[in-house]
Amino acid sequence: MEKATFAGGCFWCMVKPFDTYEGIHKVTSGYMGGHVENPTYEDVKTGTSGHLEVVEIQFDPSLFPYEQLLEIFWQQIDPTDDEGQFQDRGDQYRTAIFYYTEEQRVLAEKAKQDLIDSEKFSQPIVTRILPASAFYEAEDYHQDFYKKEPDHYKQDRAQSGRDAFIEKNWK
Template structure:
């Protein structure tokens, strides 16, 4: 019997920081760092960082919805970002570091909109939720040295999580869920 896997695509700032939280979950088949949403085919990291291609740094997740449904992916996504920041994420500024949910079908779009509305209504954040929900576009895998960076360079990854402000922000806003 063939499994029916699905794709989810999220932009949450630096893609290094977006892989590990998803990679560690049951039902996640693969997490790829890459670029999406822009106008240049097969962009390089340098091109994307120049903020001239329109791409977001993003992760594309292959998952088994029977084990880890899309709704749970959305919950985990919101817990990795500052959804109120339109200018990037933490230390990383610019269009390529902005957040977005890229939906692959109408059901994902509806679930993402419902999730965003629930987060806004929760009162967890004082500012409006600005993360857009956009149709998925061509996804270009990033260079190999970016893939699973947290495994290849664990000490640098940990320093970056702390130094960028991401780790502290997540603990401040979502620490209650970790208990």
């Protein structure tokens, strides 16, 4: 198994897109990139802990290559928004790819450059590519939110503007 970690705004919306494929062992909501040890959701939501909301994906690269994870990631976000994602505003909702190996870094940089070269977006691509740091698992009530609270999840996605953006720009 390998790990991949992505920040794509609200972690509730980033679990389901990865959770249904063979080769994906586990998708965990959490926090990465900050300067506070063992942050809580309350710490992170203030925007002062330095953490981003992330999903950590444990995957079998022989069944589901990292490049496919990157493809799914890009299609869940607005890579031009440097102030958050959709209705979620603040540094904790910015986008990033956290890499664990040099190979992941190279593949992430290539995928980003391919997106830039495609000229799909007229604004600059601002998603950061950063070395992975300590991952802190989010509280239980955040895990698998789309399964535990399906109505709330659907309502939040619809209100956020994420689905409309994906439909317009990625479908």
